[in-house]
Amino acid sequence: MVSLARKNLLKDLPRFLVAQAGIMFAVSLVTIQTGILKGFTRSTTLLIDSSAADIWVASENIVNFELTEPFPYVQVQRAQQIEGVALAEALTIGSGRWYSDGKLTTLRVFGFDPNGQLFRPGKVSDTAIKALNAPYSALIDRTNQRSFRIDGVGDMARIRQLPVMVVGFARDTQSLVSSKFVFTSLVNANAYISSGFSSGLTCQLGNGDITCVNAYQRDEDTGNAEVVDPESLNSDSPVTYILVKAAPGEDVQLLKQRIESSLSGTKTFTKNELINTTQSYWQNRTGIGFILGLGAIVGVLVGMVVVAQILYTSVSENLREFGTLKAMGASDWDIYSVILEQSLWMAVLGYLPGLLLCWSVGTWTAATQGIVVLITPISAVGVFGITVVMCVGSAVFAIQKVTRVDPGIVFKA
Amino acid sequence: MVAIAAQNIQMSFMSGTTETKVLKGIDLAIPSGQIRLMMGPSGSGKTTLLSILAGILTPTAGQVQLLGQEITTLSRKELTGFRRDHIGFIFQSFNLFPALTALENIELALQLKGYKGPGNKEQAFDLLKQVGLGDRANNLPADLSGGQKQRVAIARALAGEPELIMADEPTAALDSATGHDVIELMQYLAKNKGCTVLIITHDPRITDAADEITYLEDGILAKQSSLVSGFH
Ligand SMILES: Nc1ncnc2c1ncn2[C@@H]1O[C@H](COP(=O)(O)OP(=O)(O)OP(=O)(O)O)[C@@H](O)[C@H]1O
Numbered sequence: 001m002v003s004l005a006r007k008n009l010l011k012d013l014p015r016f017l018v019a020q021a022g023i024m025f026a027v028s029l030v031t032i033q034t035g036i037l038k039g040f041t042r043s044t045t046l047l048i049d050s051s052a053a054d055i056w057v058a059s060e061n062i063v064n065f066e067l068t069e070p071f072p073y074v075q076v077q078r079a080q081q082i083e084g085v086a087l088a089e090a091l092t093i094g095s096g097r098w099y100s101d102g103k104l105t106t107l108r109v110f111g112f113d114p115n116g117q118l119f120r121p122g123k124v125s126d127t128a129i130k131a132l133n134a135p136y137s138a139l140i141d142r143t144n145q146r147s148f149r150i151d152g153v154g155d156m157a158r159i160r161q162l163p164v165m166v167v168g169f170a171r172d173t174q175s176l177v178s179s180k181f182v183f184t185s186l187v188n189a190n191a192y193i194s195s196g197f198s199s200g201l202t203c204q205l206g207n208g209d210i211t212c213v214n215a216y217q218r219d220e221d222t223g224n225a226e227v228v229d230p231e232s233l234n235s236d237s238p239v240t241y242i243l244v245k246a247a248p249g250e251d252v253q254l255l256k257q258r259i260e261s262s263l264s265g266t267k268t269f270t271k272n273e274l275i276n277t278t279q280s281y282w283q284n285r286t287g288i289g290f291i292l293g294l295g296a297i298v299g300v301l302v303g304m305v306v307v308a309q310i311l312y313t314s315v316s317e318n319l320r321e322f323g324t325l326k327a328m329g330a331s332d333w334d335i336y337s338v339i340l341e342q343s344l345w346m347a348v349l350g351y352l353p354g355l356l357l358c359w360s361v362g363t364w365t366a367a368t369q370g371i372v373v374l375i376t377p378i379s380a381v382g383v384f385g386i387t388v389v390m391c392v393g394s395a396v397f398a399i400q401k402v403t404r405v406d407p408g409i410v411f412k413a
Numbered sequence: 414m415v416a417i418a419a420q421n422i423q424m425s426f427m428s429g430t431t432e433t434k435v436l437k438g439i440d441l442a443i444p445s446g447q448i449r450l451m452m453g454p455s456g457s458g459k460t461t462l463l464s465i466l467a468g469i470l471t472p473t474a475g476q477v478q479l480l481g482q483e484i485t486t487l488s489r490k491e492l493t494g495f496r497r498d499h500i501g502f503i504f505q506s507f508n509l510f511p512a513l514t515a516l517e518n519i520e521l522a523l524q525l526k527g528y529k530g531p532g533n534k535e536q537a538f539d540l541l542k543q544v545g546l547g548d549r550a551n552n553l554p555a556d557l558s559g560g561q562k563q564r565v566a567i568a569r570a571l572a573g574e575p576e577l578i579m580a581d582e583p584t585a586a587l588d589s590a591t592g593h594d595v596i597e598l599m600q601y602l603a604k605n606k607g608c609t610v611l612i613i614t615h616d617p618r619i620t621d622a623a624d625e626i627t628y629l630e631d632g633i634l635a636k637q638s639s640l641v642s643g644f645h
């Protein structure tokens with residue numbers, strides 16, 4: 001088959017390449033924006049995703065995964081007694097400050113049972129998890145190594161006033177909208193979270209005025225002073241989640257209801273429910289989904305303008321050719337298909353290098369910036385669809401122009 | 414049988430508020446298989462008449478029958494289909510597709526006329542050989558001389574074996590010797606394939622190729638067409 005579309009497109013190679021570069025950048029913009037949005041939203045729920053729990057029990061005031069209220073540890077013990085619960089384990093989440101080489105970093109500490117089965121901090125070895133049974137030991141995410149100023153396993157740092165030894169590294173845990181993640185045992189976490197939590201308010205009455213001085217204790221380095229082992233949890237110790245494994249054959253929805261009615265003030269989620277709640281919080285309650293979506297739309301518009309401009313110029317320059325086709329008896333559809341074929345070629349030949357570019361950029365940002373540009377097969381297909389719609393859509397202007405070509409033009413010398 | 418017939422063709426163009434009558438009642442009958450030349454001064458309406466006869470332009474009044482089919486009542490879409498199936502065109506400025514080789518120009522015409530499949534290339538090549546350009550198949554139009562381009566255009570016009578060939582000043586862009594060769598080729602192929610041919614020309618040196626000559630002057634046909642004697 002002779003393709004007038006392809007030949008005409010390649011006739012002016014430099015111009016074609018410039019156009020393809022334009023489409024490629026448009027494709028990249030769309031892919032990177034949506035990829036960042038996807039990577040970002042997914043990062044907020046990586047820990048939920050890697051857990052083996054069927055049901056997550058949280059405070060009824062929960063807003064998203066990291067924004068919720070603690071409840072007393074005794075609820076975990078109660079949960080274990082509920083019929084249909086095979087396993088119930090506690091997860092506690094708190095915040096703190098990481099001191100290393102005299103530098104300060106905010107952190108989010110996750111306490112879980114290293115001997116349990118339901119929580120797992122991303123990709124991590126079993127030996128690293130078992131090592132958390134030691135007092136004041138912790139795992140950190142690989143991507144945080146530099147922020148935490150940690151050279152390797154065995155390095156020491158300080159969380160608030162307490163020492164911490166890094167006993168291993170986890171992968172694929174860090175949320176892009178959170179402080180740096182630290183994983184440790186429940187008892188260690190409890191100690192870290194409650195460490196240095198004292199402040200005093202001193203007020204004096206004089207001359208009819210009350211003067212108050214609020215004194216906070218600083219996170220002093222305890223230096224070589226004796227550090228006592230963390231206390232084990234009591235029934236009042238705060239925990240954030242109860243992770244529940246349902247007994248085999250148990251209806252998860254029914255079990256959820258049973259747990260909510262047995263443990264007052266709680267709300268239960270399946271894994272997917274908690275993921276959706278958290279992701280849609282970050283996408284909708286914050287402007288990030290809107291901003292990144294806007295970037296993607298700008299990308300599509302830029303692409304449309306480029307393609308429309310190229311096709312329109314190409315048609316304008318080849319009016320006589322289209323007139324000849326019409327005189328020779330080409331139907332409207334024959335002529336549209338020339339333009340549509342051109343736009344499809346532009347779509348395919350702009351998409352492929354565009355995707356390659358994104359993939360390289362994504363690999364680079366993931367390695368160096370810790371920012372994941374998530375390109376799933378589905379999103380790749382989706383962006384291809386957008387590219388095709390973009391190119392074919394902008395062919396409309398060119399088609400408009402060619403419809404008005406008078407075949408009589410062919411007789412003009 | 415009459416291949417191209419027209420009765421009382423009138424054509425006016427509006428420019429602003431003034432109406433210019435370009436064709437003032439043309440009657441025409443070209444028998445099947447004939448080569449008809451149409452001559453006349455510049456601006457006399459030759460191209461306008463050809464466009465009407467080819468169904469590209471709709472006349473203000475009058476009827477046209479091609480191969481016995483009344484075409485003035487056809488829709489634009491039906492006219493396009495009629496041209497595709499029955500008419501080959503040759504233009505003064507060749508109008509080859511510059512991005513396609515000589516061979517591809519003919520292949521595209523075959524494709525357009527509904528010929529699909531691998532036989533197209535051979536058929537196109539065969540036509541190229543008939544116009545003496547078998548060795549130029551892969552040249553782009555830009556690399557061909559004017560005479561060669563017009564020969565490719567003739568091969569393209571013959572693609573799909575149309576019954577009618579219409580040419581508007583096919584030799585005007587060629588020097589007279591080349592023009593003469595091109596017309597001779599057209600004449601030979603048309604007679605060979607039994608096409609009816611209508612050629613508009615200014616060129617008095619090619620009149621010996623015609624079976625009959627029609628003169629158009631100021632929108633009307635001169636009283637008598639001259640039957641060219643001594644042909645064959
Ligand atoms: N689309 C149009 N709009 C207005 N006037 C037109 C149009 N087409 C042709 N005319 C006019 O009609 C007249 C005949 O034009 P036409 O092109 O048919 O002449 P011609 O005999 O082919 O001339 P030439 O030998 O120079 O090619 C001219 O005066 C021209 O200006």
Ligand SMILES: [Mg+2]
Binds near residue numbers: 460461581
């Ligand atoms: Mg003319």
